[in-house]
Amino acid sequence: MNDQTRPAEGSRAPESDTTMAGIGTLSVIGLGYIGLPTAAMFASAGVDVIGVDVNLRVVEAVNGGRAHIEEGNLDELVERCVRAGKLRATSEPEPAEVFIIAVPTPVDNGDSPSPDLSYVRAAAISLAPSLKRGDLIILESTSPVGTTEMVAGILREARPDLTFPDQAGEDADICLAYCPERIIPGQMLKELVENDRVVGGMSPRCAERAAAVYKTFVRGVCHISTDRTAEMVKLTENAFRDVNIAFANELSMICRDLGVDVWKVIEFANRHPRVSILNPGAGVGGHCIAVDPWFIVASAPDRSRLIHAARKVNDAKPLFVIEEIERAIAENPGERVACLGLTYKADVDDFRESPALEIASVLSRKYGETIVCVDPYAEALGERECANRGLRFIDLDAAMRDCGILVMLVPHQAFRAHPKPESAVIVDPVGFWH
Numbered sequence: 226m227n228d229q230t231r232p233a234e235g236s237r238a239p240e241s242d243t244t245m246a247g248i249g250t251l252s253v254i255g256l257g258y259i260g261l262p263t264a265a266m267f268a269s270a271g272v273d274v275i276g277v278d279v280n281l282r283v284v285e286a287v288n289g290g291r292a293h294i295e296e297g298n299l300d301e302l303v304e305r306c307v308r309a310g311k312l313r314a315t316s317e318p319e320p321a322e323v324f325i326i327a328v329p330t331p332v333d334n335g336d337s338p339s340p341d342l343s344y345v346r347a348a349a350i351s352l353a354p355s356l357k358r359g360d361l362i363i364l365e366s367t368s369p370v371g372t373t374e375m376v377a378g379i380l381r382e383a384r385p386d387l388t389f390p391d392q393a394g395e396d397a398d399i400c401l402a403y404c405p406e407r408i409i410p411g412q413m414l415k416e417l418v419e420n421d422r423v424v425g426g427m428s429p430r431c432a433e434r435a436a437a438v439y440k441t442f443v444r445g446v447c448h449i450s451t452d453r454t455a456e457m458v459k460l461t462e463n464a465f466r467d468v469n470i471a472f473a474n475e476l477s478m479i480c481r482d483l484g485v486d487v488w489k490v491i492e493f494a495n496r497h498p499r500v501s502i503l504n505p506g507a508g509v510g511g512h513c514i515a516v517d518p519w520f521i522v523a524s525a526p527d528r529s530r531l532i533h534a535a536r537k538v539n540d541a542k543p544l545f546v547i548e549e550i551e552r553a554i555a556e557n558p559g560e561r562v563a564c565l566g567l568t569y570k571a572d573v574d575d576f577r578e579s580p581a582l583e584i585a586s587v588l589s590r591k592y593g594e595t596i597v598c599v600d601p602y603a604e605a606l607g608e609r610e611c612a613n614r615g616l617r618f619i620d621l622d623a624a625m626r627d628c629g630i631l632v633m634l635v636p637h638q639a640f641r642a643h644p645k646p647e648s649a650v651i652v653d654p655v656g657f658w659h
Contacts (some may be wrong), residue, residue, distance in 0.1 A: 248267075248272050248322055248323050248438055248441065249273070249321070249322035249323070250272075250273045250274075250275060250320070250321040250322055250323075251267050251272050251273065251274050251275070251321055251322070251323040251324075251325065251438070252274070252275045252276075252277060252318060252319065252321035252323070252324045252325070252352070252355075253267075253274060253275070253276050253277065253325045253327055254277045254318060254324060254325065254326045254327065254328060254348045254351070254352060255277070255278060255326065255327040255328035255329070255344075255348065255366075256276045256277070256278040256280075256283050256284075256287060256293075256314060256327075257278075257294070257327065257328075257329065258294055258296075258410065258413075258512070258575065259327045259365060259366075259406045259408070260276065260278075260325075260327035260328075260365075261276065261283075261287070261292060261293070261294065261299070261303070262296060262299055262408075262413045262414060262417060263325065263327060263365070263406070263417065264276045264312060265292075265299060265302045265303050265306055265312060265414075266302075266414065266417050266418070266442050267441065267442065268306035268309075268311040268312035269302060269305070269306055269311070269442070270441045270442040271311065271441075272311065272441060273311060274306070274311060274312045274313075275313060275314070275315060275319055275321060276312065276313070276314040276315070277314070277315055277316070277317065277318050277319075277351075278314060278316065279316060281316060283314070284314040284315060284316050287303060287307065287312070287313070287314035288307065288313060288314050289307075290303060290304035290307040290308060291303065291304065294574065294575075295573075295574040295602070295605065296410065296411070296413050296414070297411065297412070297413065297414055297415075298414060299413070299414060302414065317351070318351050318352040318354075318355050319355060320355045320357065321355065321360070322359070322360055322361065323360070323361045323362075323363070323438055324352050324355075324360065324361070324362045324363070325362075325363045325364075325365055326345060326348045326349070326352075326362070326363070326364045326365060326366055326376070327365045327366060327406075328344040328345060328347075328348050328366050329344050329366070329512070330342060330344065330345060330366045330367050330368055330516075330520075331512075331516065332516050332519045332520075337519070337522060337523070337526070337533070338516075338519045338523075339519070339523040340368070340369050340519065340520050340523055342368065342369075342372060342375070344366070345364070345366055345368065345372060345375075345376065346375075346379060349376045349379040349380055349383075350379060350383060353379070353380055353383035353384050354383075356380065356384055356387060356399060358387065358398040358399070359398070359399075360399055360400070361399075361400040361401075361402070361431070361434050361435060361438065362376065362380070362399065362400070362401050362402075363401075363402045363403070363404050363435050363438070364376055364401070364402070364403045364404075365403075365404055365405060365406055367405060367406075367459050367460070367463075367512075367513065367516075367517050367520070368403070368456055368459075368520070369456065369460075369520045369523065369524050370453050370456045370457050370460075370524055371453065371456070372403075372456060373401055373402070373403040373425070373427060373452035373453075373456065374391060374427070374452070374453075376401060377389045377390065377391050377401050377427065378391070380399065384399075387399055389401065389427075390426075390427035390428045390431055391427060394428050395428050395429065395430045397428065397431075400426070400427075400428070400430060400431040400434050400435070401426070401427045401431055401452070402424060402425060402426040402427065402431045402432055402434070402435035402452060402455075403424075403425040403426075403452040403455045403456055404422055404423065404424045404425065404435055404439065404455065405423065405455060405456070405458065405459035407420055407421075407422070407459070407462065408420065410511075410570070410573040410575050411572055411573050417442070417443070418442060418443060418444050418445075419444055419445055420443075420445045421445040421446045421447070421448060422436075422439055422443055422445060422446075422447045422448070423448050423450055423454075423455045423458050423459075424436040424439065424447050424448065424449055424450065424455065425450040425451050425452040425453070425454055425455025425456065425458075426449070426450075426451065426452060427451075427452050429449075431452075432449045432450065432451075433449065436449060459517070460517050460518070460520050460521050461521075463513050463514045463517040463518060464517065464518040464521055464532050464535075466514050467509060467514050467515075467517075467518045467532070467535050467536065467539060468518075468531060468532065468535040469502075469503050470503055470505075470506070470509055470514070470535075470539060471509075471534070471535035471536075471538040471539050472502065472503075472535075473491070473502055473503045473504060473505040473506075474505045474506065474508070474509075474538055474539055474542045475538050476490070476491070476502070476505065477505035477654070478542070478545055481549075487505060488656050488659045491504065504655070504656055505542075505654065505655075505656070506542070506580075506654060506655045507542060507543060507546050507580045507581050507584060507634045507635075507654045507655060508539055508540070508542040508543040508546070508580025508581075508583075508584075509539040509540075509542075509578075509580065510568075510569030510570065510577065510578040510579040510580050510581070510582075511569040511570060511575065511577060511578055511579075512575075512577045512578060515539070515569075515578040516578065518532050518533075518535065518536050519536065522536070542580065542654075543580040543583055543584050546580075546584055546632075546634075546652070546654050547584055547587055547588065549652050549654070550562065550584070550588060550630070550632055550652050551588075553630050553650050553652055554592065554595070554630065556650075557629055557630060557650055559629075560628070560629030560630050560650070561595055561596075561597060561627060561628040561629060561630070562588065562592070562595055562596050562597070562628060562629075562630040562631075562632060563597050563598070563599055563619070563624035563625075563628035563630070563631050563632065564581070564584065564585040564588065564596065564597070564598045564599070564632045564634055565598075565599050565600075565621075565624065565631060565632060565633050565634060565635070565637075565640055566581055566599070566600055566633065566634045566635025566636065566637050566640070567579060567581045567582045567585055567598055567600045567603070567606070567616075567634065567635065568581065568582075568600060568602055568635055568637075569581070569582075569635075570635065571635055571636050571637050571638065572637055572638050573602070574602035574605035575605075576602075576605065576606055579635075580634075581634035581635050582606075582614075584632075584634060585598050585614075585616060585634070586614040586615065586616065589614060589615040589616050589617070590614070590615050593615070594617065596617070597617050597618070597619045597624060597628065598616050598617065598618050598619075599618065599619060599620065599621050599624045599640075600618070600635070600637070601637055601639045603618045621639070621640065621642075621643060622643075625643050625646055625649075628649065629648075629649055629650060630649065630650045630651075630652065631646065631649045631650070631651055631652070632652040632653075633651070633652070633653045633654070633655055633657040633658060634654070634655065635655070636655050636657040640657070645658040
C-alpha cells in the first residue's frame, strides 16, 4: 500500500480515549504466556473478554478461574475476572469488535532457522467467519516484517465481502494493526501497564484505534507507527540484546582459554564510563531473544552478518559448558553431578528454548544416574518430558550434601539459602558463586 496512507512515525496516541476504542467485546486468540495476561488485564479494566485457545486444558483452566502458567498474581487476577463475568474462554473464535492475535511464532530447525507462521495463519483463518464491518484486528505475535500485511491478505481472500486497509486505506471495513508485547516473565502484569507500546497500523485510523484500545489500561506512552516499523522494532529490541549477550558469552570463553577471570574483567571494564558489558551465562533461552533474531536473518540473510554471528555464538555456549562439566567429571571420577536450575531464566517456570535444560538433558542421557537435577519449578516441566529427557530430580539439600560436582546453570533465588559448599567442585557459568 502507499506509505502516504500509513501513520506518521513517532506520533503519540491520546492519553485516553475510550470512545475511539469502541471495544465492545474483545477476543484474544491464544492464551499462552502473552495472551492470558493480556486478556486478564483488559478484563480487569472492565472490558468483556473472550479468550480463545485450541488447548482444551487451557480453556477449562481459565473458565475455572485458574491461570495455567505461573506468573505473579495472574492466578488471582484470572479468578477475579472470571467471577465478575468479564473473562471466559472457548476453543473457537466468536464475534467481537476487537481481535488480538497472540499465538506462538516459533522457528523451524536448521542451520539458519526460518520463522514458522502457521499459527498466525491458522488464527487469521479461524476468526475470518466472525468478522463484520467495523472490527479491529491487532497482531501481537512476534513476527517478520510484512506479517500484518500477510494477515490482511488471508482475510481478504476469506472474506471478499469486506474491504481491508491494503485495498481501501482509511475507508476499509476492517482495521489491522501490529502491537508487539515487550514484557518479561515475573513482571508481566506490572510491565503490561507501565511499559510504552509501539502501535503500528496499516493506516493512521488503524493505528489510532488500536492505541485507544490499549489505553484502556496501559499507562505507558503508545507511540504511533506503521505496521512494518512496529514489526521491525520488536525484532530489533531482541536482536540488540542477543548481540550484547553474545559478546559477553564469547568473552567468557576467551577468558577461560587464557586463564583469566572473566568476572573480574567485566567488573573492571564496566568501570569505564562508556562500557556496560552484560554477564555471560550458559546460553540464551526463552521464546524471544533465542528466536527473534532469526526472523531478521531470514528476511535479510546477506545483510545480517553480525546478528547471525551472535546467534551462532549464543547457540554454541551450551556445548562449551558441557565440555567444562565433562572435564570436571573426568577429573573427579565417581562423583555425582547436580545441575542446579533448568528453566530459561531465574525465578520463572518457563523452560522454552532453555540452554540449561538442554545441557542437563545431554548429560543425563550420556551419564545416566550420575546426573541429578534441582529446580523449584520442575513440576511445570511435566513427568513425561522429564522421562523423555532422562532427568532425575532431587531436592536442594540432598544435592548440596551428596553431590561432589555442582553446576549452577540458572541462579534461582531459592538457591541463595545455601552457602557455597567448600568441598564440592564448582562449575558456574552464570557467576552465581563468583
